[in-house]
Structure formats: C-alpha cells, structure tokens
Amino acid sequence: MKDILQGFVVAFSMYSKIPMPRITWTKKNMKYCMCFFPLIGLVIGGLMYGWFRLALWADFGVLFRTAVLILIPVAVTGGIHLDGFLDTADALSSYKSQEEKLEILKDSHAGAFAIIMGISYFVLAFGVYSEMTEEKLKVLALGFMLSRAFSGLGLVSLKKAKNSGLLYTFADAAANRRVGIVMGGYILAAVGGMLWIDRICGGVAAVLAFASFLWYRHMSYSKFGGITGDLAGCFVQTAELVMALGIILV
Numbered sequence: 001m002k003d004i005l006q007g008f009v010v011a012f013s014m015y016s017k018i019p020m021p022r023i024t025w026t027k028k029n030m031k032y033c034m035c036f037f038p039l040i041g042l043v044i045g046g047l048m049y050g051w052f053r054l055a056l057w058a059d060f061g062v063l064f065r066t067a068v069l070i071l072i073p074v075a076v077t078g079g080i081h082l083d084g085f086l087d088t089a090d091a092l093s094s095y096k097s098q099e100e101k102l103e104i105l106k107d108s109h110a111g112a113f114a115i116i117m118g119i120s121y122f123v124l125a126f127g128v129y130s131e132m133t134e135e136k137l138k139v140l141a142l143g144f145m146l147s148r149a150f151s152g153l154g155l156v157s158l159k160k161a162k163n164s165g166l167l168y169t170f171a172d173a174a175a176n177r178r179v180g181i182v183m184g185g186y187i188l189a190a191v192g193g194m195l196w197i198d199r200i201c202g203g204v205a206a207v208l209a210f211a212s213f214l215w216y217r218h219m220s221y222s223k224f225g226g227i228t229g230d231l232a233g234c235f236v237q238t239a240e241l242v243m244a245l246g247i248i249l250v
Helices: 002-015 033-058 062-077 080-094 098-106 112-130 134-157 166-173 176-197 199-224 229-249
Strands: none
Touching (some): 033 062, 033 134, 033 176, 080 098, 080 112, 080 229, 112 229, 134 176, 134 199, 134 229, 176 199
16 A cells, blocks of 8 residues: 555656655556556646636636646646657657657757747647637546546557666556556546536547547657657647647537
C-alpha cells in the first residue's frame, strides 16, 4: 500500500505542478505510478468545468473565459506535454534522418517551426473553446482523462525509440500487464461517461481519441522508430485539441 501511495505522488509530481510530498523515486514506487496518470486529466477537466460555471455565474466575457480555459491545462501540467508537442513539431519539420530527428527532440532550443506550431495551436484552441458550451465541456472534461489513459497504454505496449530517457525509465519500471489493464479500465470508464453525458458528442470524441492514438503509433514508428516522452506529450496535446474540435463541430 505504501508503494502504491508513493506511486500516486510520483505520478502527480512528474506530470503536474500540483504540490506533493517530497519522496525518493525508486523502481519499486514507480511500478504503478502510471496507474494514476489519467487522474491528472480528471483534475484538469474538473477545473475547466468549474471555471466555466464560475465564468457564466460571474457573467465574464467570452474572451476572458476562453483565455483561462485554454491555460488551465498548461498551469496544471506545467506545460510538460506542450513541450513535447513543440519539440515534435521541430523534429517533423526538419525532414532529416531518423537519428537526427531524435537528436532534435533532445535539443532544449526552440526552432522556428516549434514557435509557428505553438502559436497555431493556441489560436485554434482559442477559437474552439470560444464555441464550447457547458454540456459539450462535460464530455471534453472526461477527454483529458481519456487522452492520458491512451498515453499510458502506449507507454507499456508500444515500441520505444531508444533505451534511455524519461519515458523509457517509467516504462522499464512499470508493471506492464497490470498497468495496461488499469489503462483499459480508465478508457472504458471515460468513454462510458462521455457516451452517458452525450451519446453523439461522446462517440465522436472517443473515435477521435482512438484515431489520434493510431496516428501517434504510425507517426512514431515511421518517423522515429518508436515512441519517446516528447512524442507522448505531442499525442496528448493533439488528441485533446482534436477531441475538442470534433465536439464543437457536431
């Protein structure tokens, strides 16, 4: 039980900025830490829905309401997935060899394409979230858990591009079979909840999340030879925006 509770702390310490007790990370307490990764998405979804309700109650303008909505995930995660999205944009835009692309992912400097894609991402996100209604946001709130559940499933089931780095460390420590089963449970729970809230919007979001996961696998294998932490972050950001876009277009 102690290792499981410490796994919760490790997951939230790594993938969020939510204050957690300071503990030493060991292979033992990292074994099940990915089981708690999707809960960070549930926190994000809850905060976004709570802010939306507050903004309606306070009669805030749509511009202010939308600006805070799209910044809540960044504030909670510290931008860790956004960093992966930007690094991936740089690597994919380089048209270099597989090895050189992997080197670009490790480069701490932001290239021109990262800046262009980052700006484009937030402009599109602002437009999408400005069209969001309360009922549609209820569906999307569970989508933040769904994207992380798929990401966790990928960590224990997809081929790794290299045998080093943060993602490999977490994957190497994880109890793959049990973590995979837990991720499957999260996916079923998230999709079931989304369908219960709105059958059409929930179905569209679930299909788009799965399609994003297939794209993530194909892109990672064909361009990088496997997944990395940056590519996983890119998937999370992409899946969440694609789900939001699909929901508001229904």
